[in-house]
Amino acid sequence: MSRIDLHLHTTHSDGSLPPAEVLTLAHKAGITALAITDHDITNGIPEAMKIGADLGIEVIPGIEISSQWEGGELHILGYFLDWQDPALNRHLAGLRASRHRRNPLMVRKLNELGLELTYEEVRALAGTESVGRPHIARLLLEKGYVRSAKEAFDRYLGNGKAAYVPRELPEPAEAIGWIRAAKGVPVLAHPTWVRLDETSLLTLCETLKAAGLMGIEVHYSTHKRAQTEEYLNIAKRLGLLVTGGSDFHGLTKPDIQVGVGRGGLKVSSKLLEPLRAAAS
Numbered sequence: 001m002s003r004i005d006l007h008l009h010t011t012h013s014d015g016s017l018p019p020a021e022v023l024t025l026a027h028k029a030g031i032t033a034l035a036i037t038d039h040d041i042t043n044g045i046p047e048a049m050k051i052g053a054d055l056g057i058e059v060i061p062g063i064e065i066s067s068q069w070e071g072g073e074l075h076i077l078g079y080f081l082d083w084q085d086p087a088l089n090r091h092l093a094g095l096r097a098s099r100h101r102r103n104p105l106m107v108r109k110l111n112e113l114g115l116e117l118t119y120e121e122v123r124a125l126a127g128t129e130s131v132g133r134p135h136i137a138r139l140l141l142e143k144g145y146v147r148s149a150k151e152a153f154d155r156y157l158g159n160g161k162a163a164y165v166p167r168e169l170p171e172p173a174e175a176i177g178w179i180r181a182a183k184g185v186p187v188l189a190h191p192t193w194v195r196l197d198e199t200s201l202l203t204l205c206e207t208l209k210a211a212g213l214m215g216i217e218v219h220y221s222t223h224k225r226a227q228t229e230e231y232l233n234i235a236k237r238l239g240l241l242v243t244g245g246s247d248f249h250g251l252t253k254p255d256i257q258v259g260v261g262r263g264g265l266k267v268s269s270k271l272l273e274p275l276r277a278a279a280s
């Protein structure tokens with residue numbers, strides 16, 4: 001079975017490796033096709049496509065957009081989209097601007113807790129316009145305030161923790177609509193994150209499908225076998241496409257590897273053609 005990985009982050013958002021290095025790891029893992037799904041930015045896609053052509057790996061243009069849902073977040077992936085679409089890129093620029101409003105507020109809270117850092121340092125470390133909490137976590141790690149990114153989230157940056165500030169987020173239907181308008185296929189990312197029982201998740205997916213959702217990320221690094229089966233069931237019942245990926249980030253999620261997640265992830269290349277066919 002040839003394998004793919006449809007959920008990867010690079011230095012263009014909060015991953016710690018540039019596209020070229022992510023592609024090299026994918027090549028070593030025997031991956032035949034992958035999607036770059038950076039948060040709120042498409043800048044990594046051309047570089048990845050170029051390296052992919054050299055390595056014989058198909059690179060699918062992708063995106064990941066966080067949306068608001070019951071005080072928490074619901075992440076929407078987009079595949080095979082026209083990543084140069086002007087309207088899409090205007091929306092993404094708006095999301096990146098909201099990050100620059102929110103991040104300094106979190107830095108200020110960290111300062112008030114006695115940690116010395118500036119948003120300029122965060123931006124320099126990030127080296128991209130899509131700046132997120134993982135960048136702040138990495139700076140705290142570099143400065144020795146925490147011993148791992150996980151500790152940075154557990155103590156300071158996680159939802160509801162001491163330095164947490166919510167971000168302005170679009171509604172799920174808006175994120176789905178932006179992806180559809182750019183001819184992409186919108187997919188609910190890592191359904192385990194929404195922490196719903198099967199019936200409630202089914203209802204949520206029905207609502208999202210009515211808003212234009214076309215798929216569900218059934219295969220994911222941290223999904224347990226029973227969860228994978230549950231999400232597969234939901235996909236079958238609602239006629240949603242099945243996707244899968246590792247959500248590789250490099251340093252901020254050191255237990256997750258390209259293509260294999262925590263070791264047990266297997267995403268079949270058979271999932272690719274239905275996804276491609278659905279894009280329009």
Ligand code: AMP
Pocket residue numbers: 014039066131132133134149150153154158167249252253
């Ligand atoms: P932001 O988009 O700036 O709100 O940051 C959210 C991102 O931080 C998510 O997409 C994850 O990649 C990452 N993240 C969230 N919680 C954790 C955690 N507990 N440990 C490591 N990374 C996390």
Ligand code: ZN
Pocket residue numbers: 009014015039134249
């Ligand atoms: Zn991320």
Ligand code: FE
Pocket residue numbers: 064075189190
């Ligand atoms: Fe996500």
Ligand code: FE
Pocket residue numbers: 007009037064247
């Ligand atoms: Fe992700």
